[in-house]
Amino acid sequence: MTVTEEEITTLGKLSRIAIAKEDLDSYTKQINLILKLVSELNKAKTDNISPISHPLDLKARLRKDIVLEDIPLEEKQKCGPEVENDLYMVPKVID
């Protein structure tokens, strides 16, 4: 399986990463090298093998839905690149 420059552009759009035209060729070549490497997986016989998600096969632990500890909003918003009146600023999304 290989990908084309056009498909790399689409993957970039899906990932919200713009790939500059001058970089498209190198990204395509490099990603095709990686896809060639991972195509080795096809050699493995995996019929009747269940996929693994946790290395120790543990299920996600659930806890009661109560707040245990919270960081004050002001503290959290100190990390925000653009904050005004306790609100995160974003470009206009609705006309």
Place this chain on the structure above:
Amino acid sequence: MDDSFPKEILKISDGLKKRKFSSVEITKEYLRRIKAYDREINSFITICEETAIESALEADKRIAKGAAGTLAGIPYANKDLFCTKDILTTCGSRMLSNFFPPYDAEIISRAKENSLVMLGKTNMDEFAMGSSNETSYFGAVKNPWDLRKVPGGSSGGSAAAVIANLTPLATGTDTGGSIRQPSAFCGVSGLKPTYGRISRYGMVAFASSLDQAGIIGHSAADLAFFLNIIAGFDPKDSTCIEKPTEDYSRNLNFPLQGIKFGLPKEFFKTELNSGLQQIFANAISLVEKLGGKIVDINLPHSSLSIPAYYVIAPAECSSNLARYDGIRFGHRAPNTSNIEELYEKTRSEGFGAEVKRRVLIGTYALSSGYYDEYYTKAQKVRRLIKNDFSEAYKSVDFILSPTTPTTAFPLNEKTDDPTLMYLQDIFTIPASLAGLPAISIPAGLDKGLPVGLQIIGDYFQEARMLGVANKIQQTTDWHKLTPKSNSEKKL
């Protein structure tokens, strides 16, 4: 290093308790060394001079009251992907070059509770993606053994800082070899515990089913004492294992008599140069001399580890890194007119090339129509790899291998074809996929550069594994070799 200060954790601890020196004095000495030598090595992104002295003062008070544990007052460094409250946490990326977290990672909290003194935050490959520390936004780290060589990655800053004697201990993280490979390249001891043994809370996520916090230090004994503090269940990490910890230093005099060590036949299909082969053969002879029994084993699916890893890790990375949107924290591109443009510009500016490649690969592997072909297939192969280890541990106690297929390579050597760099982790990725604990310890020098010996244990066998490593270190001085003793370069 001023000779009045020892390097070993127990000796530093003893010196502090007996008031031979104070935590403030030893902390100032390490800070002096960082300022003097790190300009060349670049192993630190942030030096925490002020807070380190404050913590050292507090530690001295606690020691004076007789209320301090073994590690109180001992300086250490943190890989720059552990969140540190109000202290810059960059993950080696432009994306987080302005990020001052509002909370501490769990292991930072535990170190604080035990009065360790944080010297600073160490350099790393961007978002822990790399094996050379060349992908850091803050510049490559240089290997103290040879400044023209890489220190390995992604915890390259931590490993380089330890061997350059800029800190006696450092934290790291290991997703596919990111503690063990730089430890091998820099000639230090590096432990990746069982997946889930240490909390991931406050650790910037890369590939959540593989990421594991660990430790880098001068010896297995030093690692054992630090592990005692940071291991253990944390309800804030849903993948952390709810299992009691143990005293990881209790097996440090572990006898190797009758212990079986497996050598995976498949690992030795990889071509090693004659120097590395000889060093590994010497290590095996030593284990035999100490009473260990060497057994050939098979890990038939291990050759598929790298392909499986390079589907699973990028897939999880593309999902984890979706959070970087320029709104709540991190870098934000200026002058954008709509939300789509804000996301796209922010991420294009904030991420480096290797991160972008992995996000693209992960997006591809998880996209409709390819999910089963890539991601499900890789997770099935991962089970086959785990099953291989389970079978092997029916007949052996530990598995031995070289940590890496080469010694440290030159800077800028492997950056054109990313897959060449990926092969660096050929011996470390299998244990990562299986979630097993593993350690790399120094095994000697090849042409003046360190070689690592990897010991892989069964689940939760950290104490015995550290015991094996310590036994080797009691018998040899490989872990005491430093760039200074190798050359006349003053470090």
